[in-house]
Amino acid sequence: MVSDGSKLSLRALLHYLWDQAGLTRWEPGFAGKRSWGTVRKHLLQAAEHKIARGESLRSRLYIPEVFTVEQRDQLNARRLGHWRHAVAAPGRPQQLMLLIGEVKEIVPARYGYRAVIKHVPDQAFALDEALYRRLGRRFEAELTLWGATDGVRMLTIATFAVNETGIPTIAELSLMAVTLQWLPVDNLFEMQLVDRLVTERRSFIKGLRYNVSPSTVVATAALIDTGDRPTMLFVSSLAEAARWGTDRESREQPLAATWCGIT
Template identity: 65%
Template sequence: MATAAPEPGEAVEHAGRRAAYLVGGKRLEAGTAAFAEAIAAAHAAHQRPRCLCLVGGVEMYVARLAGLGDGYVVKRMPDTGSHHAPDCTSYEPPPEVSGLGQVLRSAITEDPVTGETTLKLDFAMLKVAGRSKMPTAGSDSDSVASSGTKLSLRGLLHYLWDQAELTRWQPGFAGKRTWGTVRRHLLQAAENKIARGDALRARLFIPEVFAVDQRDAINARRMSQWSQAIAPPGKPQHLMLLIAEVKEIVPARYGFKALVKHVPDQAFALDEKLYRRLGRRFEPALALWGAADDIHMVMIATFSVAAAGIPTIVELSLMPVTRQWLPVEDASEKQLVEKLVGDGRSFIKGLRYNLGAANALASATLTDCEGAAPLLFILPIGVEDDWRYLQVSEPLAPVWLWHPSSEAMPPLPQAACLRTVGACQHADSKRTPKNALLANK
């Protein structure tokens, strides 16, 4: 896959060993010149490479990424992420243990022939005069379509975060995941995604790393992109999508404004109604952000641009993330993620997409254990029957459970390098089954 040059301030993540594929009858490692030539030829010949993470391989397909220098990339076949080895870069947890399972094939449709993914959105990308949308207080998530047939704003943010592999963590990533890296991966993830008939990438604004000596050039590129959201007289106004780190949301001289990092010269306006609903709807996320100095707050929003160049937010959602840009829902998830990172573990952070808070969600999946990848569940207050709660997901892998309201965090499943060869077992075999690493029946 061809890639663009890194931006100033951007780190480059390395995922360890290179993936190997069977392409045209030859075993090739990703990232080599021979591999790039082989997958280009495979695309032209409509051939399917095989990922060699397991004996016999797992079928893949080649997609052309026109937005990345006419490069090519090997991608998973739809719904096959859990078929790969846990330590493979193509592995993803079973969709039924995250919010992804609810929206696959309905809100998210991937075409292996064209390499394009069509996204169905439940929020507007055209401005409706006099209307600012925000979920009512007490709803589980913003703009949620409970049937899963369309992506809410939060669902779209979670999807892009997953596609950008920003939910993955390995010890080698430490110190390398900067905003420049986050931006680059998100933009690549948006390539070949179609939403409401348009290319998602063209409508997506993610602030580039700000540098004082490049201020004029950065502002010019921003206004060039925003120009498509300025409505000609008498015509509908297209909305842009913003993904950025929030600096603060405060009263302005007139109304309210959101200040985002790396855009020091321009605030985003929002009206009082939206501001008031924001405080009610996202109270837990805002409380976590306010209480922990090492939490970043990521915002996804639709916004319009006035003829004078002033952006106004129409609809938004918020997502707290750790200093490693790993999403967390609450203090318990933050504690778990910090433990995993501190212990040097490799894992994939689970995301809720459109799912409500009452639905079971694997907070993380460990990818450094032998055999099946253990699923880590944090059980909410009030849940007494572990398996009745987890029955929604029907996990096929070992399961670790934690009741943070009534116990300290149980020992985590040991990494392969710390254990003898054999079945993945809990470090403390004398604990009760409630807190042990459980093999689902």
């Protein structure tokens, strides 16, 4: 989804909700307690009283409940009831819903392609070939990271409609890689930094880009256990690290630490 600079893109909306839900914050006491159920609860709370395109965001937002075999029928019934807003019907405009979920796989189907979302085992989401091809080009870095390490989860935010046969079809989507603690990362170097901070039992807030271009320098994380002022951490290539060193005196806030990765 393309942003015009004044509106949030799908990815920026996901970043906003992640921030509002407190999911960018990490403290040692969170270890072992941040499950999908916890993530879902905080995202739904963050969406309360938010308006998107003149309507309640919460009413259009679908975040899968934690799946259990014992509650399969009840979960499917609640899901279909929630999706009724997006079912195509004669004489009324097609309504879109917003999905946030963890991707299990995005693969070719018998016809077109399908996205399988964790905790929704009984219903895949359809997408056409053009969207599938754009996905590989636009999110090559995220998909490569996801495929290369077991320590990464893949989140999606997508708009979707439900056709006359009941099949949910994705119109637009964006992806966000996160660590096993659900902390967003853009690349392997950020993941290494975040994993180290978690292992060393540091308290920090993970920085997000929203609509900011990849060429703009933003803090990867802010340590909040270093006294009165947060300590900003940056991930950079060696070339960027050298440039930051020469620019440091001109910054309003001093660069406290730099995590360098060779690219």
